[in-house]
Amino acid sequence: xxxxxxxPSTLSVQEGDSAVIKCTYSDSASNYFPWYKQELGKRPQxxxxxxxxxxxxxxxxxxxxxxxxxxxFSLHITxxxxxxxxxxxxxxxxSSGGYNKLIFGAGTRLAVHP
Amino acid sequence: xxxxxQSSRYLVKRTGEKVFLECVQDMDHENxxxxxQDPGLGLRLIYFSYDVKMKEKGDxxxxxxxxxxxxxxxxxxxxxxxxxxxxxxxxxxxxxGESGTYEQYFGPGxxxxxx
Numbered sequence: 001x002x003x004x005x006x007x008p009s010t011l012s013v014q015e016g017d018s019a020v021i022k023c024t025y026s027d028s029a030s031n032y033f034p035w036y037k038q039e040l041g042k043r044p045q046x047x048x049x050x051x052x053x054x055x056x057x058x059x060x061x062x063x064x065x066x067x068x069x070x071x072x073f074s075l076h077i078t079x080x081x082x083x084x085x086x087x088x089x090x091x092x093x094x095s096s097g098g099y100n101k102l103i104f105g106a107g108t109r110l111a112v113h114p
Numbered sequence: 115x116x117x118x119x120q121s122s123r124y125l126v127k128r129t130g131e132k133v134f135l136e137c138v139q140d141m142d143h144e145n146x147x148x149x150x151q152d153p154g155l156g157l158r159l160i161y162f163s164y165d166v167k168m169k170e171k172g173d174x175x176x177x178x179x180x181x182x183x184x185x186x187x188x189x190x191x192x193x194x195x196x197x198x199x200x201x202x203x204x205x206x207x208x209x210x211g212e213s214g215t216y217e218q219y220f221g222p223g224x225x226x227x228x229x
Contacts, residue, residue: 006156034217034218036218043220043222043223044157044204044218044220045220046218089156089157100208101159101172102157102159102218103159103173104149104156104157104158105156106154106155106156107156
């Protein structure tokens with residue numbers, strides 16, 4: 001079935017360093033790839049997303065890249081800050097009528113140390 | 115501001131009990147989803163609904179059922195709770211269509227413990 005693999009499961013960086021989280025997906029028809037951030041005790045929230053017609057998207061310190069041929073996409077966080085510490089989830093989906101069924105990765109726990 | 119609420123933040127039930135988890139959204143969205151979140155497994159889709167009285171199985175529907183009698187309310191039912199259903203349950207509701215993102219607005223979650 002459809003699957004999304006996410007690596008690494010944990011990531012520890014020093015404040016100011018960059019962090020990269022990678023995901024691969026199995027369904028070649030997937031066309032939408034969001035990233036969610038979940039802070040401790042809070043609900044997941046969308047931080048950035050990318051559609052299959054775009055190779056890269058950037059929003060301030062975060063960026064996402066997509067390689068459709070290899071079926072993988074990555075989240076890049078530059079100049080990390082302690083408030084970036086959270087669990088990050090990637091997801092993949094394809095449009096199906098009026099709804100979008102997301103397949104999530106297992107999550108990456110990012111710790112940014114001052 | 116989209117609001118998705120869940121009836122309980124914490125719930126403790128005994129094995130074999132019937133459990134109801136309620137989710138309400140106030141944005142008139144057609145779609146509503148139930149996920150469970152477990153460490154190392156991410157968010158897994160249990161059931162979703164794309165309209166009143168319409169439902170579809172997700173990836174892990176066994177042991178669960180759902181009810182959508184009104185557009186704003188989507189209930190997850192554990193017919194006979196078991197210890198392996200101890201988990202965090204998240205409800206989500208996204209807008210429909212190509213107008214923007216397909217952002218899933220999540221509820222605060224219900225941490226269910228089955229003893």
